[in-house]
Amino acid sequence: AQSVTQLGSHVSVSEGALVLLRCNYSSSVPPYLFWYVQYPNQGLQLLLKYTTGATLVKGINGFEAEFKKSETSFHLTKPSAHMSDAAEYFCAVSPGGSSASKIIFGSGTRLSIRP
Amino acid sequence: EPEVTQTPSHQVTQMGQEVILRCVPISNHLYFYWYRQILGQKVEFLVSFYNNEISEKSEIFDDQFSVERPDGSNFTLKIRSTKLEDSAMYFCASSPHPSGANVLTFGAGSRLTVL
Numbered sequence: 001a002q003s004v005t006q007l008g009s010h011v012s013v014s015e016g017a018l019v020l021l022r023c024n025y026s027s028s029v030p031p032y033l034f035w036y037v038q039y040p041n042q043g044l045q046l047l048l049k050y051t052t053g054a055t056l057v058k059g060i061n062g063f064e065a066e067f068k069k070s071e072t073s074f075h076l077t078k079p080s081a082h083m084s085d086a087a088e089y090f091c092a093v094s095p096g097g098s099s100a101s102k103i104i105f106g107s108g109t110r111l112s113i114r115p
Numbered sequence: 116e117p118e119v120t121q122t123p124s125h126q127v128t129q130m131g132q133e134v135i136l137r138c139v140p141i142s143n144h145l146y147f148y149w150y151r152q153i154l155g156q157k158v159e160f161l162v163s164f165y166n167n168e169i170s171e172k173s174e175i176f177d178d179q180f181s182v183e184r185p186d187g188s189n190f191t192l193k194i195r196s197t198k199l200e201d202s203a204m205y206f207c208a209s210s211p212h213p214s215g216a217n218v219l220t221f222g223a224g225s226r227l228t229v230l
Contacts, residue, residue, distance in 0.1 A: 034218070043119075043206060043223040044158065090158060102148065102171060103219055105158040 002027045002093045004106035012112040019063075019078040021109045023091030026072065033074040034092040034103065035065055044090065050074065061085070086113045117141040121207050121222035129230055131196050136225045138190045138207030147190045148208040148219060149182065151175070158206065164190065197229045 007022040025031055035047040048059025055067040061084075065076045074091060091106040120139040128134050140147050149161040163170040164182050179201075181193045190209075194201055204226050208219040 036221075044208075044221040046218050046220075049218060102160045102163055104160065105150075107157040 002031060002095060002104045004091050004093050004104060006089075006091050006106035006109050008109055009107065010110045010112065012114060013081050014114045015083055016080050019076070019081045019085065019111065021076040021089050021091075021111065023065075023074045023076065023106060024072050025074060025091070025093045027093055027095065029095045031093045031095060033065075033067060034094075035059065035063070035074075035076050036090045036092060036105075038088040038090065038108075040087070047076070047089075081111075081113050083113050083115070086111055117220070119207055119209055119220050119222035121205075121225050123225055124223070125226040125228070127228045127230065128197055130199060134194045134197055134201075134227060136192045136194075136205050136207075136227070138192070138209075138222060139188050140190055140207070140209030141211075141220055142188070144209035144211050144220075146170070146210045146212065147182075147184070148210075149192045150206045150208065150221075151203040152206065152224075153200075153203045161192075161205075194227075197227075199229050202227055202229045 003026045005024045013019055033050040036044040037047050038044050047063050048057050050057050050067045058064045063078045065074050067074050088108045088110050090108045092103045094103045122137045147164045150158050151161055152158045160173050162172040162176045162182055179195045183191050204224045206224045207222045210219050
């Protein structure tokens with residue numbers, strides 16, 4: 001079974017500051033990991049994903065995340081926050097491999113950007 | 116860029132009424148999903164669908180819910196007799212393959228309000 005824990009339901013940073021959104025996962029098999037973003041009144045948009053290979057993955061809008069197996073973590077970072085980054089961010093996991101699978105989402109972290 | 120289209124964007128209904136939410140997945144995708152998000156809570160998996168049958172369903176997906184692909188393009192979620200607690204945003208998603216490595220593309224959602 002898979003599960004995701006996002007630490008911090010709300011994170012607030014100043015414009016230009018580092019963004020760090022934390023995600024820890026639990027999986028009985030090697031996982032695939034995702035970050036999705038949800039802007040107000042919109043659907044879920046994929047930021048980035050990790051499947052296999054390089055553990056540091058880069059996504060859209062300057063975001064990146066690093067898969068750390070030893071820490072069962074997949075934290076999302078961005079060096080310099082922009083006002084347009086204000087949104088809800090969801091970490092998600094699915095089992096790796098070719099079997100049919102659903103994505104399990106974390107509870108989300110709301111990112112606010114202070115001017 | 117191909118997208119998943121959902122209608123209606125917002126529906127208000129009385130408790131006990133039947134509701135049908137419609138989705139048009141991406142045309143060459145074979146796997147379809149419904150998720151829901153109760154206001155302020157996490158995105159929850161409801162059901163996955165492939166080859167005209169349910170692949171997997173969650174505990175939430177009880178006898179009040181059904182899914183159907185009535186023609187080659189639409190994928191519908193029916194709630195037979197709505198309850199207050201069914202008020203949520205319902206997201207449809209599709210993917211070309213079942214593997215977790217393939218990203219689910221989500222629609223913008225249908226907001227259901229049950230009075």
